[in-house]
Amino acid sequence: MKKVALYGMYVTLAFVFSYIEHVIMPVNGIPGIKLGLANVVVVTALYIHGVRTGMFVNIVRIILAGLLFGNLFGIIYSMAGGMTSFIVMVIMKKTDRFSIKGVSVTGGVMHNIAQIAVAAVMLKTKAVFSYLPVLIIAGTIMGVLVGVISSFVVPAVKKYENI
Amino acid sequence: MGNSFEKFRKNDVYLIVILIVIGIAGLILMQAVKKQGGTVVVKVDGKVYKELKLSENQTVEIVNDKGNKNILEIKDGKVDMTYADCNNQVCVNHKKIMYNGETIICMPNDVIVEIHSDDDSNVDAVAR
Incomplete structure (x- = not known):
């Protein structure tokens, strides 16, 4: 029962962040640039509760947000980005060579690279790769932001973990 | 573990610098091959x-x-x-x-x- 409540809270939070991003999203016409705020929740869940919870929150959020704010097309993109970035973050965390910031930076960048790759396949054009440099830089900056926020959130939430 | 949440580790900084450099190099490269299209x-x-x-x-x-x-x-x-x-x-x-x-x-x-x-x-x- 406790687990249900916990999962529900994480999913809700991630979902709210997705909504906020949906509202404030369009940034000077470069497609795909997002803050990745929902990733704070995913990273937090990963660090406190482990891979399974993080994965669960990630998948449920993507499907919910996709159905409400996007379309089936959007879900495919989000899923590719979200899953790739999550798996790479898990691997990075396992190596234990990076702090939560390094892990979330990798997540941010991989998210963007995966989405470009999916776009290239679905739209059958290589031209989308011309966005790659901008998206790598954006992913890095947003990843640092998410990592710094998470580094405050994780110890704060950890205090309540045993309730 | 507790410590890792407070500050950037050396590897984090390397990673961030490398990614930014790759990004900027990509931008410069694209600028270099830029031509007026037809x-x-x-x-x-x-x-x-x-x-x-x-x-x-x-x-x-x-x-x-x-x-x-x-x-x-x-x-x-x-x-x-x-x-x-x-x-x-x-x-x-x-x-x-x-x-x-x-x-x-x-x-x-x-x-x-x-x-x-x-x-x-x-x-x-x-x-x-």
């Missing part, structure tokens, strides 16, 4: 829909199989998506494009506008 290729559902000359001012209506509409304007050697009936308007907000290898994409309507140079060998170099 042909505007419009693709719908992955197939070539129309090829237009960048030098001719014109306004073109693009309608896909599902009846969704985009309007493309070419003016003074610049290409701009001025209208789309999609819900996110990313393509309409996209800056005007004029260089070889640049694109405007309307994801919901599956419309891609690419600029190719007249000899066309440069596109792959940009896109690789």
Whole structure:
């Protein structure tokens, strides 16, 4: 029962962040640039509760947000980005060579690279790769932001973990 | 473990610097191979829909199989998506494009506008 409540809270939070991003999203016409705020929740869940919870929150959020704010097309993109970035973050965390910031930076960048790759396949054009440099830089900056926020959130939430 | 949350580790800093350098190098590289494009290729559902000359001012209506509409304007050697009936308007907000290898994409309507140079060998170099 406790687990249900916990999962529900994480999913809700991630979902709210997705909504906020949906509202404030369009940034000077470069497609795909997002803050990745929902990733704070995913990273937090990963660090406190482990891979399974993080994965669960990630998948449920993507499907919910996709159905409400996007379309089936959007879900495919989000899923590719979200899953790739999550798996790479898990691997990075396992190596234990990076702090939560390094892990979330990798997540941010991989998210963007995966989405470009999916776009290239679905739209059958290589031209989308011309966005790659901008998206790598954006992913890095947003990843640092998410990592710094998470580094405050994780110890704060950890205090309540045993309730 | 507790310590790792407070500050950046050395590896984090290396990672961030390397990524930023790769990004900037990519931008510079793209700038270097940038050429004024010659042909505007419009693709719908992955197939070539129309090829237009960048030098001719014109306004073109693009309608896909599902009846969704985009309007493309070419003016003074610049290409701009001025209208789309999609819900996110990313393509309409996209800056005007004029260089070889640049694109405007309307994801919901599956419309891609690419600029190719007249000899066309440069596109792959940009896109690789």
